[in-house]
Amino acid sequence: MTNRYLKPAIKFLIGISAGIAMGATSLLADEFIYGNTKPVTAVVTTDIGLNLADKLQLSGGAFFGSPTVSFNPGFRWDLTLGCAVKIVNHLTIQPEFEFGVIYNALDTIAADGVSVPAGGDLFQVPLMANVLINWEFCRNWFVYGGAGAGYDYVIWNTTSIDGVDIDPIHSEETDAAWQGMAGVRYRFDSCALSLGWKYLAFKPKGLKTVGNSDLIVSFGFGY
Secondary structure (H helix, E strand, C coil), rough: HHHHHHHHHHHHHHHHHHHHHHHHHHHHHHHHHHHHCCEEEEEEEEEEEEEEEEEEEECCCCCCCCCCCCCCEEEEEEEEEEEEEEECCCCEEEEEEEEEEEEEEEEEEECCCCEEEEEEEEEEEEEEEEEEEEEEEEEEEEEEEEEEEEEEEEEEEEEECCEEEEEEEEEEEEEEEEEEEEEEEECCCCCCEEEEEEEEECCCCCCEEEEEEEEEEEEEECC
């Protein structure tokens, strides 16, 4: 009698367990492939890439006239902490906080049609609040775009002009900054690789706005 009822009960429990396991597998696959099941996902991202800084128009002072300073190609590195919030299937909005470092060496200083080599560097530390939109247009593939605003801590050093060492000219200031960004992202499991573009602009006190164009590669992790 016991075996008569025990075997069907075992079969029933195995069937229920298999159904739960298959459902859990389907749920995890949907979460990691499409990102449709979790309403909020914490995201940590780091990126690094090439930075091209715009020319800087000076207003005189330590230099004669109003020279233009150009910079060599440099680099940008960022670390962002944020969360992706589901709007609808395959579409999320992602607020985030970003800390970065941007470096460029001086190239030349030009005034009155004459350009001479310059030694020194431009060092930036942007602190930004961004909002991104992520859209999964194909399985595991996303496009994203967004914008941000915050502050850029800028350090400026000039150590030589036309190959002649000078008393170092140093300045530090914090300026308002804003940026736009876009790119494409490939997701695997809970990680993602991205290729993107950023443009960060800051407004030095008393000078024209300076921009930074960045081609970046990033790696992100969601949990």
